[in-house]
Amino acid sequence: MHTETLLDVATIRADFPILHQDVRPGVPLAYLDNAATSQKPLAVIDAMSDYYLRYNANVHRGIHKLSEEATVAYEGARKRIARFINAASWREIIYTRNTTESINLVAWSWARTNLKPGDVILSTEMEHHSNTVPWQMLAGQTGIEVHYVPVTDAGVLDMTAFDEMLDERVKLVTIMHTSNVLGAIQPVRQIADAAHSVGALILVDGAQSVPHMPVDVQALDCDFFVFSAHKMLGPTGIGILYGRQEILDAMPPFMGGGDMIKRVELSGSQWNDLPHKFEAGTPSIAEAIGFGAAVDYLTKIGMEHIHSHEVAVTAYALDRLAEVAGLRVLGPLKASERGGLVSMVMEDIHPHDIAEVLNHEGIAVRAGHHCAMPLHHRYNLTASTRASFYLYNTFEEIDRLIEGLYKVKEVLVL
């Protein structure tokens, strides 16, 4: 019945104590809400705890043992994150609070400086609110226009429309790598080449791609690439803005304060070098160290293997979901064309009711608009139910999801 997988999932699961619990007596947890946030392995929890237990100190300025150790760990994590996405330099890796802050940084610093009224930012209908609202705010204040490339009925980006909408007025293409609702993986390199051919830059929201597959920002030829630690085994409160060095160098700072300056006089200040120019104030030190440990953990297992495992689990899920009458999957139906998540709608049953019944069976899924209201409205939906997978999910958990959905029908179908 079950497909083979390259990962030793039992061994991996032993690294995640939180997975070994019952939601109610005798009903074990099946955590299928990884697109919202992933669980954290002991290696990450221990790395953060070790910092607080042994060498908690502020970074960069202290001339004492603890501060030096903290700085080495904080900056060492940055270098490993740079290698993880194959950035040309660690100076291109800016620590932010999360994906959302990374996008806002680009909107405030790059777009406000470089764009003028009438310029166009080309986004899409499928974006997460974090890649829609900052541009709407910018447009409202500056006269810059935002246009949205539509999605097709089949649940993928309309590339014909994209080609038609891309002209020399477009100065930035901003797009998600893997859709957090449709699962669709966008042809980023093709889109980047097209954007560059009209002189536009490209920002890629990698929040749902970097955790699940190998990503090489140089091979993708993107100008900005943004993601969050907490969806890839790391802690909340830390994310990354990757930007090509010459672009970041030319950008003004985002926030002012300590650490982002070389010299301050009352008459004016001189900005620090990259990446510190964009990191005002005491950063999230423990979180950066935890992020580094997460990247080490993923690297050790291998992103190719993790991706293969998720494709196998997703293919199995799509096969089994097709058995459930009245259930419709959003987005492309081939596992090889999508990330490890499946959003679904089921007759007239509200997603909150589906999630509630599944919760009773120990299965954690997400119900709602997944911060993509325009996309749901495009398909005349108010909400959907999403199951999302990661390296520790098993084929048995998919079986339990299917059994749970039959239970939903039993309880709630009119």
Next chain:
Amino acid sequence: MDDLYREMILDHYRNPQKKQLVSPADIDYAEDNPLCGDFIHLTIQLDENKVVKDVGWEGNGCAISQASASMLYETLIGKTLDEIRSIGKDDILEMLGVPLGPVRLKCALLSLKVLKAGAYGLHAWPGEEDE
């Protein structure tokens, strides 16, 4: 699922009471919960003594929000506006008779929120004013 989706709630969800708008309406108000898309439109007819003569509603959403609307609104007939004003969050919870977490609480209370907003212009979520 004998707790949250107990039979009375499922009965109202499957066979909602008074689920047809009345016209002309003395009170006519609609609102949705943008977080989950639950939607309720309520219409009420009053007699000369400000007593509810008839009530009707439309809506869509989860079982809890729709059952709550059906159960609450059918009890309004014959009540005065003053009596409606005194209906609170605890009355709804008692009426539903199931334990609700903080997220589902709003599903359960949307019907009361719509009622109070329509009758009195009170736009807060029931219970929040005394938190």
